[in-house]
Amino acid sequence: MVKEIVIIGSGAAGMTAASSARRTDPRAKITVFTEDTDVAYSLCVIPWAVEGKVAWENIVMHTPEYYREKKNIEIFTRTRVDSVDDTAKTVSAAGKTYVYDSLVIAAGGRVFIPPINGTDLDGVFIVRTLQDGKDIQSYLKNVRAVAVCGAGVIGLEMALAFSALGKEVTVIEMLDHIIPRTADKDMADPIQKHLESRGIKFVLNAPVQSVNGTGKVSGVTAGDKEYPCEMVIFATGVRANTDMPKALGFDIGQLGGVIVSQSLQPYKKGRLVPDIYIAGDMIQCVSAAAAGPAMSQLGSSAVRQGNVAGINASGGKALFGPVASPWVRVMGEKEIAGTGLSFGSASWYGIDAVCGKASGLTRARYYPGATDMTVKVLADSASHRLIGAQMIAGEGATGRINWLTSAIISGTTAEDFLVRSENAYCPPTSMVKDTVISAVEDLCKKLKDE
């Protein structure tokens, strides 16, 4: 009997689920419903596309036609799923009912927009779909100044793009430093300075109070001061889109995402729900660095979750483990990356964090092109386990943050890291003792002095 797999959502999680289900079961009938117009594109690229560094037509990897013809996956675009009946095992969409054997829900997240006046004016945008990006790009033509609300990584990348296009850019952040959710102030401040050197202005400790204008944006008020501008971008965080899980009675976690098993199945009053898998920005994960829940709303996490959901939905076996959620961003000439907990997030888990820090170079001291690198590592003062890291470097942050992620995931203590960790070395790509190791040395000293 041919298995019928229905997938709701065509983002990174949904489309990965579809492809992984196809690889696992070559015969299954696979149907995807999405409200989006395009499928299989990377949200993360929007800032670069708005800047013109990447062409729009290069972003979309495959069309719905490609999926139909090459992968035998049917995609209904611009089609909303109105309801799911998990007893009858059907979904209703566009007036029709579709039966499923397995259902993957990957309905993503929604940009949180603060409940203030003026967010419906012309010139207010969010950054969520390809169309948002295109709309921003065409609206930009008549814009001199932009206010970006939210100094998370997406806000900053948009700010960089606008700045590169010659716009006057002001980033407005409610908290006291940029990238507040995942970076500590001491690591965020140098990036802020770097962005200021490129002409971007920052207003911190200032919640957005209103968007002003008649018909279209003329300014934004934050911290009781008005900043004139013709465009406002809300990059104020993503909330799990839990409408459908709530309608189905699925358990929602403390952080607002759907609680799932390692197989990515939801629960209903504490009981595992069969034949339904949830992936992407909707779910609450388990932290790899602390006992407790964690959100992991990253493209890379969505792909991994989609893969697990797709394999399980099609009869394979896969698990999704605890998350450290490593991330990396390029901000002008600097890369900033992080993994696991920051000081701020550690305190949420009741963890007393101790940190070590070191500065060095990305190549041997004498080798041309060496750039600065600063690494911060955190351990919890009770077990001495590594729980987080952040770094700023001119190059090479990605692999190094994955390295530290691996150490966090495997429960390595700071002291054991020093005894057992090694780094590859050659003059054009590293120092003989990598700055990551120097930072852990500093951490061990701090732990000893505690």
Place this chain on the structure above:
Amino acid sequence: MVKEIVIIGSGAAGMTAASSARRTDPRAKITVFTEDTDVAYSLCVIPWAVEGKVAWENIVMHTPEYYREKKNIEIFTRTRVDSVDDTAKTVSAAGKTYVYDSLVIAAGGRVFIPPINGTDLDGVFIVRTLQDGKDIQSYLKNVRAVAVCGAGVIGLEMALAFSALGKEVTVIEMLDHIIPRTADKDMADPIQKHLESRGIKFVLNAPVQSVNGTGKVSGVTAGDKEYPCEMVIFATGVRANTDMPKALGFDIGQLGGVIVSQSLQPYKKGRLVPDIYIAGDMIQCVSAAAAGPAMSQLGSSAVRQGNVAGINASGGKALFGPVASPWVRVMGEKEIAGTGLSFGSASWYGIDAVCGKASGLTRARYYPGATDMTVKVLADSASHRLIGAQMIAGEGATGRINWLTSAIISGTTAEDFLVRSENAYCPPTSMVKDTVISAVEDLCKKLKDE
């Protein structure tokens, strides 16, 4: 009472031991004996200095005077230690006797030169000291063609330098592929092709039989064929310099290095020797990837070992763990890196290795500047633990190989790597699913099909 610490050798291990001892005990008397003229330089940079990419004067980080004045470390250069009396706890050098409380022996390794005719001719060089590098550079002026014997990484880097200087370069290798000790043929061959595209010639499966010439080099014979040249470089591997340990009756391991404890102390007939620590190319390590010994003659390992020896010699506590020995080299536009076991070395341990492989990009597909990346990962077919990895990439290999090293060191299985490993992602520095993870996916498939 002031502790007297004597260190034999001023390479990466010896000088790191001196500095770490000073940090651990600010009052100790620290004395270094070395046959070398310069101290505190990186051997790894010699090829770049010969090419002229790095200035000789930038290589030496500190002079003996600096160590005396700033760190209170006395260095006797061009001074051979004639003998050690480990009962009286003294060393004899230049006709004088010095007492020690702790002794660090870091006498390094020696380039192995095959016992053939002509190796004493003018124009024959090895690459071991700064002076070797300078001698090569000045001799090069009258050289049209160079033969490099040995296609390990140092031989290849020298070949690249000579080629960049317009010399005709032939690399001669006894075995059937380049980088034979640490890379497998399928990963080495693309690098060979890349170097051939830069004009370097290769002669494989050809042991060097003689260096020919009268007074000075006129050619080299390998595989029964003569290759005319005016210079011959022997980069035919490094053997542990065990003269002194053997004279002291220390136990020597199966791979020719001194057997040491995790504290880096040697053994005499199976009994730990007190107050003596050995570091650097002389010692035999323990493999992190297989039960058995391993050599780890890398600059990065020497620094880590020197640190442990210096801390322990001065009354601190440090251990040196098992080694995966990650390495990376830049070969023209390609980086090649490896860690743990190759197929070849796995078989030495009696391990039946299974491999997975994947190709991808170093950035998002659509992002400018993306380069190819190929990753090979190995697991043992019994436990499914990751035991080794190799990669070729246009950029970013160093951090990624450290990441895989961390997974090997912590005993991760291929399957668990997939469940629990995460990669940081942004379009300018990685694909959303890193090629490392794709390679492990392929490995898991192969392990399943076994």
